[in-house]
Amino acid sequence: MIHPVPDEVKARAAKIKLLLMDVDGVLTDGKIYFFPGPDNTVIEVKTFDTQDGIALQWLKSKGFRTGVISGRKSFATDQRVIQAHMDYSYQGFTEKIPIIEEIMKDAGISSDEIAFVGDDLTDIVVFHRVGLGIATANARSEVKDEANWVTPNPGGSGAIRDAVEMIFQAQGIWRDILTKYEVR
Numbered sequence: 001m002i003h004p005v006p007d008e009v010k011a012r013a014a015k016i017k018l019l020l021m022d023v024d025g026v027l028t029d030g031k032i033y034f035f036p037g038p039d040n041t042v043i044e045v046k047t048f049d050t051q052d053g054i055a056l057q058w059l060k061s062k063g064f065r066t067g068v069i070s071g072r073k074s075f076a077t078d079q080r081v082i083q084a085h086m087d088y089s090y091q092g093f094t095e096k097i098p099i100i101e102e103i104m105k106d107a108g109i110s111s112d113e114i115a116f117v118g119d120d121l122t123d124i125v126v127f128h129r130v131g132l133g134i135a136t137a138n139a140r141s142e143v144k145d146e147a148n149w150v151t152p153n154p155g156g157s158g159a160i161r162d163a164v165e166m167i168f169q170a171q172g173i174w175r176d177i178l179t180k181y182e183v184r
Contacts, residue, residue: 029156
């Protein structure tokens with residue numbers, strides 16, 4: 001259960017139809033492991049949280065759209081996007097505003113219907129242009145200061161789950177999830 005959320009944040013969360021997020025430090029803990037491959041290539045390994053994964057599935061089942069915008073390109077991220085049935089994947093973009101504008105046009109939604117989860121300075125400009133800016137617990141202090149809300153858990157350890165639960169609570173959906181799993 002998410003700790004009490006300020007009314008102003010609940011009001012913003014009640015409008016959300018699309019959850020976008022950064023990858024490294026948000027969907028992952030920010031660490032990237034490189035292992036030597038058999039043919040002098042490098043194998044990149046990232047870890048993703050399973051509780052975040054089920055929360056992304058819940059979003060899809062409730063008609064929300066999801067996506068990632070990341071400054072790095074990664075095969076591991078490609079696979080997570082596919083497994084989580086995300087609608088949008090933009091990798092290799094540190095300038096995120098043109099991407100946000102493209103996604104808004106494609107989705108046919110306004111900026112106040114978008115939540116963005118980030119952890120670093122490049123995410124602050126996005127916070128200023130969407131309805132709900134969410135920083136992870138491990139975000140830089142400047143990012144937390146600019147966010148509308150900060151997750152209780154760090155990236156790669158349930159931050160996306162926190163964001164989804166909070167949005168679902170604001171929209172009256174969370175009880176449906178609990179009922180589905182027979183939580184009293």
